[in-house]
Amino acid sequence: MILRFGVVGTGAIGREHINRITNKLSGGKIVAVTDVNQDSAKQTVETYQLDAVIYPDDKALIADENVDVVLVTSWGPAHEETVVAAVEAGKYVFCEKPLATTAAGCMRIVEAEMKQGKKLVQVGFMRRYDTGYAQLKQVIANNEIGEPLMIHAAHRNPTVGENYVTETAVQDTLIHEIDVLHWLVNDDYKTVQVTFPRKTKNAHGKLQDPQLFTIETIGGIVMNVEVFVNCKYGYDIQCEVVGEDGIAKLPEFPSVVMRKSEQLSTNILNDWKYRFMDAYNVEIQDFIDSIAKSGEPEGPTSWDGYIAAVTSDACVKAQQTGEKEPISLQERPAFYSEHILQNN
Amino acid sequence: MILRFGVVGTGAIGREHINRITNKLSGGKIVAVTDVNQDSAKQTVETYQLDAVIYPDDKALIADENVDVVLVTSWGPAHEETVVAAVEAGKYVFCEKPLATTAAGCMRIVEAEMKQGKKLVQVGFMRRYDTGYAQLKQVIANNEIGEPLMIHAAHRNPTVGENYVTETAVQDTLIHEIDVLHWLVNDDYKTVQVTFPRKTKNAHGKLQDPQLFTIETIGGIVMNVEVFVNCKYGYDIQCEVVGEDGIAKLPEFPSVVMRKSEQLSTNILNDWKYRFMDAYNVEIQDFIDSIAKSGEPEGPTSWDGYIAAVTSDACVKAQQTGEKEPISLQERPAFYSEHILQNN
Amino acid sequence: MILRFGVVGTGAIGREHINRITNKLSGGKIVAVTDVNQDSAKQTVETYQLDAVIYPDDKALIADENVDVVLVTSWGPAHEETVVAAVEAGKYVFCEKPLATTAAGCMRIVEAEMKQGKKLVQVGFMRRYDTGYAQLKQVIANNEIGEPLMIHAAHRNPTVGENYVTETAVQDTLIHEIDVLHWLVNDDYKTVQVTFPRKTKNAHGKLQDPQLFTIETIGGIVMNVEVFVNCKYGYDIQCEVVGEDGIAKLPEFPSVVMRKSEQLSTNILNDWKYRFMDAYNVEIQDFIDSIAKSGEPEGPTSWDGYIAAVTSDACVKAQQTGEKEPISLQERPAFYSEHILQNN
Amino acid sequence: MILRFGVVGTGAIGREHINRITNKLSGGKIVAVTDVNQDSAKQTVETYQLDAVIYPDDKALIADENVDVVLVTSWGPAHEETVVAAVEAGKYVFCEKPLATTAAGCMRIVEAEMKQGKKLVQVGFMRRYDTGYAQLKQVIANNEIGEPLMIHAAHRNPTVGENYVTETAVQDTLIHEIDVLHWLVNDDYKTVQVTFPRKTKNAHGKLQDPQLFTIETIGGIVMNVEVFVNCKYGYDIQCEVVGEDGIAKLPEFPSVVMRKSEQLSTNILNDWKYRFMDAYNVEIQDFIDSIAKSGEPEGPTSWDGYIAAVTSDACVKAQQTGEKEPISLQERPAFYSEHILQNN
Ligand SMILES: [Mg+2]
Ligand SMILES: [Mg+2]
Ligand SMILES: [Mg+2]
Ligand SMILES: [Mg+2]
Structure with a gap:
């Protein structure tokens, strides 16, 4: 078919x-x-x-x-x-x-x-299909690090254009963490607060950059997420989950290891397109295969889209008020109950 | 089509x-x-x-x-x-x-x-389609490490069955390095010598394990290749190219980074199937795409198959004699002249 | 002498x-x-x-x-x-x-x-004498990462005794970050806020563990510091400084790299004593040598002790109120003006 | 005293x-x-x-x-x-x-x-006092990797002067590996063979550089040692011991981890003096302390000096003949029997 x-x-x-x-x-x-x-x-x-x-x-x-x-x-x-x-x-x-x-x-x-x-x-939240995030999800679901307590994450771009303003950091950038982090720990968001560090000299006039989001979940997990879109050095996605018994961290994007000019180094990407290229492919193939197999897509749902919208709105409000803002979701319909991850 | x-x-x-x-x-x-x-x-x-x-x-x-x-x-x-x-x-x-x-x-x-x-x-030499090897080839072709002088490589399996004997180490295992190493440096083999270290207690009676191959090319590159098929700890492929100006090394297979039980660790695969899974897919897709595009496959040729056969025979002979054995190839027909790698 | x-x-x-x-x-x-x-x-x-x-x-x-x-x-x-x-x-x-x-x-x-x-x-704030922190200070002073904007730090112990209570996390643990972080960036603290994630099952009844401190400096640097004293997996000190042009991070404590049992791993210490052993030696030798050379010690001063006390009090208050608390220092006397680090 | x-x-x-x-x-x-x-x-x-x-x-x-x-x-x-x-x-x-x-x-x-x-x-063989080598020795003595089968080592300098000739690679450079490798595995040398790869363009006229030494021990361990003294990129010492049950490798010399200019990097030293600075201090302090404590130095003995001399002579001969040369030591007197390393 x-x-x-x-x-x-x-x-x-x-x-x-x-x-x-x-x-x-x-x-x-x-x-x-x-x-x-x-x-x-x-x-x-x-x-x-x-x-x-x-x-x-x-x-x-x-x-x-x-x-x-x-x-x-x-x-x-x-x-x-x-x-x-x-x-x-x-x-x-x-x-x-x-x-x-x-x-x-x-x-x-x-x-x-x-x-x-x-x-x-x-x-189309493709990060869930990235091998690293999928492994991270499995490690948590397998209880290899115990109950998650904190997440330290960062989303960094080398630079952005003039039309990227302070809210864009939520709507186009943080949005990916908004989707993937609650999925990782299978929990719902409760509050968000934003702190603005000193603004980098490399950001244009209308943009506060970097930004630090502190997000708390219903289950009490605290997530520190740095968004820094003029970090200059590259496109870099970091995610570390601290659990009761250990810590699991997303792998660096792999590259040849060089010894040259007094440095031991690997490359950091400069363009987001390469970082999740495979994830995009896996995402669409999985969409096709799931429908063929079970008659339903098995990826991020409309409900996940709704969570992203509510959370995104709260994050923008938190940017404006400087206060801890609630993230108020309606009750999850049984229709959208979470897949239970198989813990082999 | x-x-x-x-x-x-x-x-x-x-x-x-x-x-x-x-x-x-x-x-x-x-x-x-x-x-x-x-x-x-x-x-x-x-x-x-x-x-x-x-x-x-x-x-x-x-x-x-x-x-x-x-x-x-x-x-x-x-x-x-x-x-x-x-x-x-x-x-x-x-x-x-x-x-x-x-x-x-x-x-x-x-x-x-x-x-x-x-x-x-x-x-079907799929390693050339592995992202790491492809990057390594590009680094060399880009002259980022200068002229290659030495290669240090290792091919390790956790264990092998009873029907795997000393020659199998050449025919089923080293054969992958035989193909990929000459391709990496765009050179032809000249001699091979084998040294047998003390045999591991984990190898069965008829198998000499590990084995160390020293291969010299026409251009004077010396390659040390360790084959160790009862290494117990995992399936592990290492390849480091030492050039005049620097060194480039295959990346480790990526995995989540764990902090647990007083260890900072990543996983090593235990099964070769996962290591080159993507490479197999890329290999066949590239075969299909090349024929569609240019009417010819662009991967390892019959001549590469011939090189593998001649080299493999010399390696088996070197296992038997303990001496430095010649690897005598006929002259390469113009029909099989090397693709020039684009250096950008 | x-x-x-x-x-x-x-x-x-x-x-x-x-x-x-x-x-x-x-x-x-x-x-x-x-x-x-x-x-x-x-x-x-x-x-x-x-x-x-x-x-x-x-x-x-x-x-x-x-x-x-x-x-x-x-x-x-x-x-x-x-x-x-x-x-x-x-x-x-x-x-x-x-x-x-x-x-x-x-x-x-x-x-x-x-x-x-x-x-x-x-x-006796010995961390300044740790090779890693000293390198980090130099990297910042050399302007290798531009102006510092954020610090992500963590101070983790495998476990603590019954007499270690919520305030102890400030007075005995965070106190080291309090001293070393303002020294690293040559800035003064302005506010602190504390967030308590879900408490780990491994902490005894009277102790909130882990704790997350968000500290802002006069210059606008925001520092996220995790204190987690029942992290189980080891004694682990992390410090990453995010600057306008790049990021510098404390090295892991070095140890032999192992490939074993399907893991690529290094050891994490389980006891703080080994982590800063060398720093203690360097600290006292430097104290002796400075007095011999210039007639004055050149390490952390009484004023640094005062900063630690004021900041520590504010952090404890922030634990109690949950609010952003000011860190109000008196004006620094010229007598205690900072050494200017030589940028060779 | x-x-x-x-x-x-x-x-x-x-x-x-x-x-x-x-x-x-x-x-x-x-x-x-x-x-x-x-x-x-x-x-x-x-x-x-x-x-x-x-x-x-x-x-x-x-x-x-x-x-x-x-x-x-x-x-x-x-x-x-x-x-x-x-x-x-x-x-x-x-x-x-x-x-x-x-x-x-x-x-x-x-x-x-x-x-x-x-x-x-x-x-004065100071490498034994380097923390990394000492850990490696302990790992082997603790049987953490089983019986050693192979060692892959490299000794690289950025450059050498005009008076450094082919034999100097043995007498001034390889000499450190000659001492430390037999000590690591508690074994004696048996044969050595030298292979000369293509000479780097960066070596002066009288010097063959790099050189590859294959050393076999009485116990059947095979050691591949690369000496490359015009490697340009830095001073770099590598040592990996492959055992029956796992592999242990010397840690990289620690340095701040940088993310900058699309690279994730650490520094490689350019001068050997910094690499073993601590080892020199520990070496002499241990010499003093051992004599104070037991009345005898406990470091490398006259017999180790003799081993170095015999092995060095054989290596130079192997450079000249291209053949596998014997390393013929007299029988070790009981007076110089090896210290048994405490396995705890
Ligand atoms: Mg998408
Ligand atoms: Mg194949
Ligand atoms: Mg102290
Ligand atoms: Mg010495």
Whole structure:
């Protein structure tokens, strides 16, 4: 069985997924595309030599009987409407973050999905598919470090553009930690507080950089997360989980070990694209395989998208107030109960 | 375009490649299979739900017009005949090591291929497709460490079975270094000498373990290669290239970093299968993509298979004599001139 | 010239310093000892075969013309009186932490010392003499990582006894970070806030463990310091300084690298004594050499002792209130202006 | 008790030991010096403000009743005569390498010492006092890696001067491995063979660089030792012991860990002086303490000096012949039986 994808949004990330599904992975193909810029849609079909229908809009694409999955890679504000429509049409959805730009919007998707009676939607939080994070999750689930008590994490970029402002640090950067950290420890967030260290000379005028987030969970885990997007030295993702019996830390991204010029060194990436390249591939392959196997995607759910939206809002508020802000989630529906990780 | 594979040999490695091509990679499919054990062939078709013809033997499979590529995963002594027949039929061949069990057999394949006027054959030396080795090759080609002078390498297995004897250390184990090391430094072998350290108590009666190979190249590079197949602690592949200006070393296989029980540790694999899992996938995907793109496979050639056979024979002789033995290769035909690695 | 020490307090730490000065270092000797337990004093003289007078109390010892330096290793509450008396007698003082148990007490020592017109007192904060911290200080002073923006630090012990309570985490444990961190970045503290994660099951009833301190400096550096004294896995000191242009981190304590039982590992110490053994030796040798060379000790001053006391009080208050508490230091007298580190 | 040293040879290494004993260590002092260059001797006394007699020659110095230990730091060819004379006078001797320039010369010292009926002589092989090597020795003695089977070692210098020729690689460089490796595994050498890789462009005309030594022991251990003295990148000492049950490796020399300019790095030393600075201090302090405690030095003996001389001669011969050369030691006298290392 080949899963047939209709793509809404043929910008950079859309094209990467199209290329991935067409030329790298197994079990999926692109049968339809649309974009608000129809030329972009056409050009994409040509570039990747797709045997795909070009639709004028998402509605038409969703209506195509040959489309099994709607891949949502349009710009964020358009996500909600497309996803709701696709879900109501009973289609599978793979939606890049954010699921919706508001918590209320995410909740509408959650409700639409529950009405369909089965999971249809996966949100594009690819970190869970990174080998390192997956190992970390397993180590915790295996009780190898006892109950988690603290997480020390950092998300560093070499530099960012002028349109990246203080809130962007939450919405585009911290958002990845927001998703992956609660998943790692299988806990829910409770409060967040932000501290602003002295601003680096390398950040432009409107951006507070770096930022330190202190997030507490319902279960009492405290997470220190550094976001530093003009760190200059490279793209670097750190995550260390301190448990009652030991500590587990994400591995460094591997590279050849050099002895040269009085230094023993390995390379640090300068571009985020390489860091999670494999994770993107595994993410989409797993989406395809899960649907083929069980009829449902098994990755980040609409509920995870909702958690991300609520938490993101609280983090932005905490940036503004300087106070400890609550992260108030509605009760998790049984529909979205956590997978229990197999502890072999 | 989908590359259509006919598989000769449905044992363990054959099935892994079938699974890989069917369920993980893009651009290939299995259309025919055969095995001396026809039940194995049938079972394989069922297990992987293949839409494939089951042939009584390799000749019949090769004759199928729908077969573009013959994937040779039968037992070693049968390789030569299948490969020659496939090449003479103008089919592409992916042949697991060894290409043939003798240097003369490899030479017959080389000649058959040259007669066809284009490269058709790739030998399954997957290490070249490992990210670490590929980086190492690039570092050398970029002149980051100057001219290579020495290589220190080790190939360690936790344990081996009773049928693994002293020569097996060359034919099944060192063979991977034999292929990858000359490729790394773009040089040809000249001599080999073997030293046997005290035998470990963990090796069975007929096996000398560990063994130390000293290999010299035409260009004067000296390679110390340790083969130790009852090292107990894990499956571990080490490779360090010492150049005039610096040293480059294969990265450790990445794993979560633990602090526990008074130890700072990472895991070492205990099974070779995991170590080069990605390399196998990249290897076959690259084989498919290269043929689609340029009409020729771009991986290890028949000539590389011939080099492996000649070198392997010399290494076994060196085990027996204790002397420095010559590695005498015929002159490389222009047909097999080395790809020049792009230095950027 | 041999510096003649009189030791006040012959408990464990006193004896270690006596042994150090007598048997490991150069340029000092023990000429007098006293202890509230006179038997302890006598036994110490015998054990180390000292040619030393045993005095009934600190006053008598200070009055001995042969005593150049008073080494204060009595229990904390007795320090202030001994140090003031020694300073007023014009003697050098090496005083183990705390300099005094209150900020006011430290201030009285500061004033007594300033009245003498020269530096006489060094406080036993040995971390500054650790090779790793010294390198870290140099890296920062050399501007190799730009202006420091954040510090991520951790102080972990495998376990503590029943008499170690929540405040002890500040007074006996964090106190070392309090001294070394402001010295590292040459800045003064401004506020502190404490977060208590879920308590580990391994801590006894009266102890909150772990604890997370967020300390801000006048210059805007934010320091996250984890104190975790029942971490089980070992004694582990971590310190990472994030600067505008790069990051510098304390090295791991070195140990043989093992490949065994599917693990690549190094040892983590289980006892703090080994971690800073060399630092203690360097500390006392430097004290002796500085006095010999310049007539003044060049290590942590009375003012550093005062900073530690004020900061420690604020940290305890922050433990109790859960709020961000100010760290209010009096203005630094010119007498205690910082050494400018030579940036070669 | 203070051990009184008479120093024969006030060149660079002599002065370093004088400074060490006078200003860093405990229990020793310099009471006499001599040098063939009397001005050097005088200047040394002034520089270090020694209360020491200046003698016209070693004979006069040895005759001084106040001299307990003769510290031999003259040039190599003069060592034998001084050491024999000192031993015959019943004095302790600390002699820098080489003990004598010939095996026969070493044997004369061995015989003179045995005639005195107690150990008097220690040879300045300081590596045994390096923390890393000491840990490695302990790991082996504790049977943590099982029986040693192989050693992979490297001795690399950034560059050497014009007077350093091919034999110097044995006599000044490999000599340290020659001493420390047999001590590590408590075994004796049997054969050596040398392989010359392609010569680096960075070596001057008369020097073959790098060189690879393959040394076999009586017990069947095979040691690959790389000597590369124009490696450019730094001073780097590597030693990895492969045992039946695991592998133990010397730690890297510790340094601050940097993240900067897309690199994760630590520093490699460029000067050998820093690498074993602590080892030199521990070496001499242990020499002093052992004599104080047991009346005998407990470090490398005259017999170790003899082993070094015989092995060094065989290595030079192997450089010349290209063949496997025997290392023929006389039978070890019971007088020099190995210390049994305490396994706890
Ligand atoms: Mg994503
Ligand atoms: Mg293969
Ligand atoms: Mg102290
Ligand atoms: Mg020495």
